[in-house]
Amino acid sequence: DAGVIQSPRHEVTEMGQEVTLRCKPISGHDYLFWYRQTMMRGLELLIYFNNNVPIDDSGMPEDRFSAKMPNASFSTLKIQPSEPRDSAVYFCASSSRLAGVQETQYFGPGTRLLVL
Amino acid sequence: AQSVTQPDIHITVSEGASLELRCNYSYGATPYLFWYVQSPGQGLQLLLKYFSGDTLVQGIKGFEAEFKRSQSSFNLRKPSVHWSDAAEYFCAVAPRSSNTGKLIFGQGTTLQVKP
Numbered sequence: 594d595a596g597v598i599q600s601p602r603h604e605v606t607e608m609g610q611e612v613t614l615r616c617k618p619i620s621g622h623d624y625l626f627w628y629r630q631t632m633m634r635g636l637e638l639l640i641y642f643n644n645n646v647p648i649d650d651s652g653m654p655e656d657r658f659s660a661k662m663p664n665a666s667f668s669t670l671k672i673q674p675s676e677p678r679d680s681a682v683y684f685c686a687s688s689s690r691l692a693g694v695q696e697t698q699y700f701g702p703g704t705r706l707l708v709l
Numbered sequence: 710a711q712s713v714t715q716p717d718i719h720i721t722v723s724e725g726a727s728l729e730l731r732c733n734y735s736y737g738a739t740p741y742l743f744w745y746v747q748s749p750g751q752g753l754q755l756l757l758k759y760f761s762g763d764t765l766v767q768g769i770k771g772f773e774a775e776f777k778r779s780q781s782s783f784n785l786r787k788p789s790v791h792w793s794d795a796a797e798y799f800c801a802v803a804p805r806s807s808n809t810g811k812l813i814f815g816q817g818t819t820l821q822v823k824p
Contacts, residue, residue, distance in 0.1 A: 638811060
């Protein structure tokens with residue numbers, strides 16, 4: 594398997610612009626997670642999906658952030674409008690559940706976002 | 710409050726020396742426990758995990774970790790560090806009660822390896 598795929602790997606944009614980050618989870622995984630990593634706050638869970646349904650979005654910082662999962666093989670994280678404080682590395686991870694036990698999360702390589 | 714603490718932000722060891730990275734958690738019940746490694750510019754890679762059973766867990770790249778319930782700790786060890794081990798290491802927990810798979814990460818420990 595190719596692992597979790599994220600695109601783009603790097604994104605530079607100007608304040609106020611819309612940014613869309615993309616993620617393809619590992620085939621067969623039914624959980625998908627979006628994280629943000631910054632020096633100040635470390636790794637934060639933003640939102641996660643189970644079977645394409647958002648389960649917990651309590652980590653989404655504000656209404657400018659939205660996430661969708663239209664099907665089992667694709668998810669997006671959108672920031673509109675973007676602000677300089679959104680600059681961070683955004684990770685997508687996926688996992689599955691076997692016999693009622695949550696399995697390991699596998700992470701993508703991340704998207705480095707810089708908002709000028 | 711539930712938390713994961715990695716007391717050491719930065720550690721420097723000489724190549725060939727032994728390594729121990731500390732991780733403490735604060736939860737009502739023993740959570741699932743993980744160690745991840747992040748090389749510069751890369752994503753997170755799982756080193757090892759503890760769900761149940763033997764409290765000494767073997768992982769990849771020669772790493773091991775020991776779960777100590779009495780100390781609420783899950784320290785990562787390696788007997789002989791290689792220069793390629795220089796990276797950031799994250800301890801993470803997933804509460805068993807919720808069984809949602811949500812991971813809560815520590816702040817990370819940056820490992821520097823001296824030649």
